[in-house]
Amino acid sequence: MDQIILQVLNGLDKGSAYALIALGLTLIFGTLGVVNFAHGALFMLGAFCAITFSRILSLSHVVIDETQKDFLGNPLKVDVPHIYDWFGESAGQAIINWSVPLAILFAIPVMIIIGVIMERGLIKHFYKRPHADQILVTFGLAIVLQEIVKYYFGANQIPNPAPEAFIGSFDFGAAIGLKAGTIIYPYWRIVYFCFAMLLIGSVFAFLQFTTFGMVVRAGMADRETVELLGINIDKRFTIMFGVAAAVAGLAGVMYTPINPPNYHMGMDFLVISFVVVVVGGMGSLPGAVAAGLLLGILESFASMRQVIEALPGINQVVIYLAAIVILLTRPRGLMGRKGVMED
Amino acid sequence: MAVEHLNGEGDGGMLQTFSSKALDGTGILGKKVEYVTGDTQTKPDAARASARSMIEKDGAIMVTGGSSSGVAVAVQALCQEAGIIFMAGLTHSNDTTGKDKKANGFRHFFNSYMTGAALAPVLADRYGSDRKAYHLTADYNWGYTTEEAVRNSTEALGWETVAAVKTPLSQTDFSSYVAPVLNSGADVLVLNHYGGNMVNSLTSAVEFGLRAAQANGKNFEIVVPLYSRLMAKGAGKNVAGIFGTTGWHWSLENTAGSRYAGTNAFVKSFGEKYGFPPSQAAHTCYCQTLLYADAVQRGGSFNPCSVIEALEGFEFDGMGNGPTLYRAEDHQCIKDVLVVRGKENPANDFDLLELVDVTPAEAVTFDPAIFGGELGSCNPGA
Amino acid sequence: MSGNLALETHAPAYLSVHDIHAYYGESYIVQGVSFNVHEGEILALLGRNGAGKTSTLRTIARLDNPELLKGEIWLDHKNLHSMKSYEAATNGIALVPEDRRIISGLSVEENIQLAQIAEPVGWGLDRIYSLFPRLGERRKQEGTTLSGGEQQMLSIGRALARDIKVLLLDEPYEGLAPVIVDEIEKTLNVIKEQGITTVIVEQNAVRALELADRSVILDTGGVVFDGTAKEVLDNSELRAEYLAI
Structure with a gap:
């Protein structure tokens, strides 16, 4: 039982990342009708925003400390961040400590x-082109972005820790009344899940309760009619692209303590996110979120030792298997609008 | 840097401490040494392509380097076909000088078997012989042989292996693999992971509370069979108290004595040139380059067969590992192995590991026949 | 032809459609249609199925399909043919489409509010609800759950929420029971009294002709008659030939 709860928790926080990326993908597809294969790269760029920010905060000058020696026996050179000079050492340390949320x-x-x-x-030139063209162009863009990041940041993963207050784990089992020590879960992952839900909630609230959001929803449902009412929907959709990019980026920022970012993390998440979008139903925002969480949990369960022993290799293919099954039985996805993608 | 020293530039590094005095800083057989570099991307195909290009277009006559056993085995086979010498870089799998051994290939770095043989006695001594181990293993040749070596050597001392789970090499998020470990009945987690895999899996394991946990009435322990200081840096505080092995460490001569002469000379040259102490990977590649040059010089010819003859059975010292034998049967260096542990309170970024024990070469020597494979005959190339 | 000359010869009226040719992809649908509508007039655009009536309206509304490849459209001396649909809408064109196109996910009220976002704004909510009390009763209901007649009222109400110069009605009576058609007809009479220039396309030709001042009949993409509504009503041969009634 606790194994199951543990894997559900684990699936939820990875699934949150999938859900956030899939949400952005669906927003872009539902508004602009563009299949954006560069969306994973936006997730990656967000993570590297966090890295850049923490590097900026840590910009330092060198101070020679005669009292300590380095490995060659010379006086030790200590890096003192400029932030310490401006805000004092303890405030400076606090700022650097909280660099991930501040990012x-x-x-x-x-x-x-x-x-x-x-x-x-780039993308606006491809609105009326067939989806295959859009995929090629955006995929190419994703590769270019990836290589640029690799050039500037190197090929190795770059650790970016969470604030000290959230490092470590807590006894989730004890919190819900089970025996102590049975379910231990890291703080930050729970924070990530809550953050993701908050972000998703904000996007939905924005769409549901603001006038701008209403126009976007209307445009997603029937673009032609919205234009007949005198509204230039393109401008608003461009802004939604920016919003979708920001959502993916923020998903990346907060993910950095969970998985140190590297240049190819965008690709790793992209493929799965597309599977999520298709399973949830192209064009359905709630479908994308639900499918993201479900597939995250599914992937987690498939990594359980007992499952792998019964079905070797299942953990690597379970998501694709689920996608195949769903698409064969219900091509529009779990919550897709009938007719979208069914031709 | 090795090339610089061969050509007589820099401060000569280990050329001064090397037991063989055949090289004198005038290049190799009077010829100046040049080099080109390529990026293997840790992928065997990319490495093969890069090596092939260097051999065919740039006229390379010796290839060294690489940081993965998959790459090493691939490039070694390519060099054998092409008739040039391969001086392996960082490769730890038994296969490189085991079932995939080749006459034109040589490995200085130690292997999984030696890790197991060195580590198990220390683990049994510190943790007791009544332990249940859970292995997480990278799903490729190095992972397999390391898991096998650690399992065999620990089981021989009384440990039980509860589970051994393969993890994909490209995996970055190990949380779903680590989560079930605590309740699995095991009390030791062995991470047969290297590089990024190890940093992530270890961080995950600590995050999930394994380090602080109790199981079967004992403290839960984590073991990382193959360490490197770079990985330790990536994992940071998480390596404290965790045992593993390395082939060499920059502080070795200072902590373990003059048997390991050559260490400080190398650390000084490297440190002054690059600003940080060298890793065991840098050390092995530097040694390999010098050993190749020396073998050419002693044999009087660049012909691979002459080089091979000069290296087989070669005993040397002064390269930071103590007395070493380049074994003829499998082209593997037999030398001491270091058992290390993460420091609880490191003084700085480079001081993360402490030496716990040095296992002498005799204790880690193995019969080359146990891994099968055939050296074949030397290929002198065109 | 230079701008001013074109204006004088091709745009003598409030709404002038001059020799327009429109295509759905490769299909040549509107094949050189021209007619004029004077301010305050109601024009009935008639013809058999497939004659090109809806396509003509969609072209005037400047939608992407059918594509206008040749010809001119002038509204109140403004060049409509180089505008996009949303620009045409802000310059006074309102199309009430054949399938009503109520936007799903939005309530009745939101559908109307959507129409009031872009300038220039026309009727307020209260005025629309007094014309269509049933919409007022269902104002918070999801638009697509309304009956056919109510949806038609909403679609017309949406058009009136904008300050329009020409109302294009595509088959407003289609699929509605006679009782509902009467209601809609009453509303259209109110609109006629307001003096709003209207082009109405309608299968129920007689009803449309009773409302209209003039009529244009299309057959296979071209104009075959342009005269008063009374002429069509009186000429049974004409009606039989082109309208099959």
């Missing part, structure tokens, strides 16, 4: 700008 403020404008540039610069 959210940095990432939002950066990702929106990147999204808008991507859309206006």
Whole structure:
């Protein structure tokens, strides 16, 4: 039983990342009708925003400390971050400690700008082209972005720890009344799940309760009619691309303590996110979220030792198997609108 | 840097401490040494392509380097076909000088078997012989042989292996593999992982509370059979108290004595040039380059067959590992193995490991026949 | 032809459609249609199925399909043919489409509010609800759950929520019971009294002709008659030949 709860928890936090990326993908597909294979790269760029931010915070100057020696026996050179000079050592340390959540403020404008540039610069030229063309172009863009990041940041993964307060785990089992020590789960992963739910909730609230959101929903349902009512939907959709980019980027920012980012993490998440979108139903936002969480949990269960012993290798293919089964029995996906993608 | 020293530049590094004095800084057989580099991307296909290009287009006559056993085995086979010498870099799998051994290939770095033989006695001594181990193993040749070596050597001392789960090499998030370990009945987690895999799996294991946990009435322990200081740096505080093995460490001469002469000379040259101490990977590649040059010089010819003859059975010292034998039967160096442990309170980023024990070469020597494979005959190339 | 000359010869009226040719992909649907509509007039655009009536309206509304490849459209001396659909809408065109196109996921009220986002805004909610009390009763209901007649009222109400110059009605009576058709007809009379220029396409030709001032009949993409509504009503041969009634 506790094994199951543990794997569900585990699936939820990985599934949250899938859900966030799939949400952005569906937003873009539902509004602009574009299949955006560069979306995983946006997730990756968000993570590297967090890295860049923490590097900026840590910019230091060298101070020679005569009292200590380095490995060659010379006086030790100590890096002192400029932040310490401006804010004092303890405040400076606190700021650097909280760099991951603070990076959210940095990432939002950066990702929106990147999204808008991507859309206006490249993607808008492909609205009326067949989906195959869109896939090729956006996939190519994803590879270019990946290589640029690899060039500047190197090929190795770069650790970016969570704030000290959230490092470590807590006894989840004890919290829900089970014997102590049976279910231990890391704090930050729970924080991530809550953050993801909050972000998803905000997007839905924005769409449901603001006028802008209403126009976007209307445009997703029937673009032609919205234009007949005098509204230039393209401008709004461009902004939604920026929003989708920001959502993917924030998903990446907060994910950095869970998995140190590297240049190919975008690709790793992209393929699964597309499976999620298709399973959830192209064009359905709630479907994308639900499918993301479900597939995350499914992947987690398939990694259980007992399952792998019964079906070797299942953990690597379970998501694709689930997709095949769902698409054969219900091609529109779990919550897709009838007719979308059924031709 | 090895090339620089061969050509007489820099401070000569280990050329001064090397037991063979055939090299004198005037290049090899009077010829200046040049080199080209390529990126293997840790993928055997990319490595093969890169090596082939270097041999065919750049005229390379010796290939060294590489940081994965998959790459090493692939490139070694390519060099055998092409008739040039392969001086393996960082490769730890038994297969490289075991079932995949080749006449034109040589490995200086130690292997999985030696890790198991060195580590098991220390583990049994510190943790007792009544332990149940859970293995997480990277799903490729190095993972398999390391798991096998650790299992065999620990089981021989009384440990029980509860489970051995393969993890994909490209995996970055090990949480779903680590989560079930605590309740599995095991009290030791063995991570047969290297590089990024190890940093992530170890961090996950610590995050999930394994380090602080209790199982079967004992403290839960984690073991990382193959360490490297770079990985330790990536994992940071998480390596504290965790046992493993390495082939060499930059502080070896200072902590274990003059048997390991050559260490400080190399650390000084490397440190001054690059600003940080060298890793065991850097050490092995440096040694391999010098050993190749020396073999050419002693044999008086660049012909691979002459080099092979000069290296087979070659005994040397002064390269930081103590007395070493380059065994003729499998082209594997037999030398001491270090058992290390993560420090609880490291003084700085480079001081993360402490030496616990040195297992002498005799204790890790094995019969080359146990791994099968055939050396074949030397291929002198065109 | 230069701008002003074109204006004078091709745009003598409030809404002038001059020699328009429109295509659905490769299909040549609107094959050189021209007609004029004067301010405050109601024009009945008639013809058999497939004659090109809906396509003509969609072309005037500047939708992407059918594509206008040749010809001119002028509204109140403004060049409509180089505009996109949303620009045409802000310049006074309102199309009430054949399938009503109520937007799912939005309530009745939201559908109307959507129409009031872009300038220039026309009727307020209260005025629309007084014309269509049933919409007022169902204002918070999801738009697509309304009956056919109610959806038609909503579609017309949406058009009136904008300050429009020309109302294009595509088959407003289609699929509705006679009782409901009467209701809609009453509303259209109110609109006529307001003096809103209207082009109405309708299978039920007699009803449309009773409402209209003038009529244009299309056959296979071209104009075959352009005259008063009374002429069509009186000429049974004409009706039999082109309208099959």
